[in-house]
Structure formats: C-alpha cells, structure tokens
Amino acid sequence: MPRKAKSTSVDPVQSEAVEAALDKVPTASAEATETGAENIPAGGINDKIRHLIRLSKEQGYLTFDDINEALPESVENQEEIDNVLSILQNLEIEILEPDQVEDYKQRMEEAEEEQSRSSQNDILDDPVRMYLKQMGQVPLLTREQEVDISKRIETAELKAQEALFQAAAIGGYIGRLGAKLLNREERFDRLVIDKKIESREVYFRGLQKLVENTQNSERSTAEGWTEYVKARGEADKKRLLAKFRKRENVLRSHFPKFFFKLKVYEEYLEELRPVLDEIDSLHQQLERAKHPKTKKDASIDTRAIHARLRQAEIEQRINPGDLQAVVARTMVHVREAHKAKTEMVEANLRLVISIAKKYTNRGLS
Numbered sequence: 001m002p003r004k005a006k007s008t009s010v011d012p013v014q015s016e017a018v019e020a021a022l023d024k025v026p027t028a029s030a031e032a033t034e035t036g037a038e039n040i041p042a043g044g045i046n047d048k049i050r051h052l053i054r055l056s057k058e059q060g061y062l063t064f065d066d067i068n069e070a071l072p073e074s075v076e077n078q079e080e081i082d083n084v085l086s087i088l089q090n091l092e093i094e095i096l097e098p099d100q101v102e103d104y105k106q107r108m109e110e111a112e113e114e115q116s117r118s119s120q121n122d123i124l125d126d127p128v129r130m131y132l133k134q135m136g137q138v139p140l141l142t143r144e145q146e147v148d149i150s151k152r153i154e155t156a157e158l159k160a161q162e163a164l165f166q167a168a169a170i171g172g173y174i175g176r177l178g179a180k181l182l183n184r185e186e187r188f189d190r191l192v193i194d195k196k197i198e199s200r201e202v203y204f205r206g207l208q209k210l211v212e213n214t215q216n217s218e219r220s221t222a223e224g225w226t227e228y229v230k231a232r233g234e235a236d237k238k239r240l241l242a243k244f245r246k247r248e249n250v251l252r253s254h255f256p257k258f259f260f261k262l263k264v265y266e267e268y269l270e271e272l273r274p275v276l277d278e279i280d281s282l283h284q285q286l287e288r289a290k291h292p293k294t295k296k297d298a299s300i301d302t303r304a305i306h307a308r309l310r311q312a313e314i315e316q317r318i319n320p321g322d323l324q325a326v327v328a329r330t331m332v333h334v335r336e337a338h339k340a341k342t343e344m345v346e347a348n349l350r351l352v353i354s355i356a357k358k359y360t361n362r363g364l365s
Helices: 015-023 030-034 045-059 064-070 078-090 098-137 143-164 168-182 200-230 234-258 262-290 302-316 320-356
Strands: none
Touching: 045 064, 045 078, 064 078, 143 262, 143 320, 168 200, 168 234, 168 262, 200 234, 262 302, 262 320, 302 320
C-alpha cells in the first residue's frame, strides 16, 4: 500500500484547515474527552485516532509509519488523511519521520536532565530559605545594642592598630600606600575610614605633607637602626638605641593620622606571613636541636639559624620573638573586630528580613 500520511502534505500554520477538519466530525466521546482529544468523532476511523493518541502518550510522539499502520485500508482520500493529521497536530502531538526518532529521544533525555538539575537547585535553595526564616525569628537589636556593637568594633580595630604599630617597620608600607593614594593609584574608599575625617578635600590637602613626614621619618629611623646595629661598645649601643627609640616614636606618631581601615593592615600581615613562617620554622629547628630525637636533629646547624634570625631582626627592626608576639596580639583584636562586625551584619540582615516580611511572606513566614 502506498504511504498515506506524508510530512509534505501537512501545513500546521493553516488553522482554518484544522478548524474545517474538526467541523467535519461530531462531538468527542467520553473516552476521547478523558484523553484530552476534544472534537474527535466516534466509531470507525475515530477509534484509530484514539489509538494514535494513546500511543503518542506512551511514546511521547508519533511517526508517519505509526499513522499509516493505524489508518484503515479504506482511507485513501488525501483530504481525510490531512484531517487526521490536523486533529493530531491540533492536540500538539509530535509527528516525526522515522529517522528523527533518535534525535527526538535524545532531546527529551537532555530536557529531563535539565529539569532534574533545576529540582536539585530548588532543594539546595531550601537551606537558604530555612536560614532566612530562622534569622527572621531572632529579635531585632535595640538602639543600645547597636551602639554597643559599634563601639566594640571601633575599640577592637584601634587596639589592633596600636598593637601592630609596635613593629614600626610598617612605616615603609604605610608611607608607600599613602603616596599611592596621593597619586590616585589607590582608591580612597578602599583605604580610608571616611567617617573619621572632616572631608575628602581636607584630607587630601594634608596628605602630601603627611606622606613626606612619614617617609622622612622612616628613613631617619632606618638610619638610626643601622647605627645601633653597627655599634660595638656597650655605651655606644645604649646611646644609639635611645636615639633610635626616639625616632621610632616620632615615626609611629604619623600612622594613626592616615585613618586607614583595618583591612589595610591585614593586607600588611599577609605580606609579612612568609617572614613569620620562616621565623617559626627556625625556632622549631632550634628546639629540635636542643632536644634531639634523631641524628638529623642533632646535626642541625644552630649557628646558621641564629645568624638568619639575627638577619631577620635587622630587616624588621625588632627581635623575631617580639615580632611574633606583636602579630599574635594584633590578631586577637582583629578577630574581636571581625566577630563584632559579623554580629552587626546579621543584625542588619534581620532588619532587612523584618522589612521584607511587611511586603511578602514568600520563604520568610
């Protein structure tokens, strides 16, 4: 039998033809209505159409071969065939050529996988909704509590800076950063605590002099340190150490005037990390050499280690052990500041949630 249903004979955009085809058949039977196939006639060819609809639901599609096999031999008129195709297409049933089936199945599998991934994302979103819900149930801070947290942040940051400034070698870092800010090579809002200054204009007017004083004081302090290191007699060393301490205090007095943010000094600590790690390693080696458990421990060259520690002291202008202590004290206050800031952030989030709940309950009630 020649092929009855052909893709070339179907024009899905001709809605008038579809309507005309449906007009030629009586109202759908109850069975057809249950399948969603409205306007399908009962009896004869209509049973075949209902069979094709059920098959399409099982497969997800129909092929032209499926249609040809289902239609009775008596259907020879092309107009009748077109009417059947129009009914199926009006029900949005995919009608494929046999060689299109594999591609269609692959597309469907990919669509299912994408839907599965979307479902997983919805599941992952649940903990966020739960967190927001829990946050929304925590009471908002009072004005006094907000002020208390703000004071804790400010106090912790101030103590962290005071501790770190004991290692005055940071002067070179601060001077360079100030020069970059002056030359617009650094952003003001990234470095400076805005609320601490009168205005940006006033700040920049005094910045050049502050940078010059800091850099000059840094050079003077470094020279004083070099003189002290080279001194041999006890009297000279004592005199030069006092001279160095005086210059160091002058240098240190410039640091707070920059009003740099805490994160600026945290970045300096990151730069200092390799030095601190080396000092820690050298001290561990000395401890192993002092109480050897292996031949390798007993063979440690302690003179070389002491020489390297001495070199680190010269470079940092502070005893390595004291430098470690300075950083440790600094980090205590840095962590205090971070903890207080986290409390403030969470309080602000609760405030946002509280406001949002006045407008929508989605995921928050």
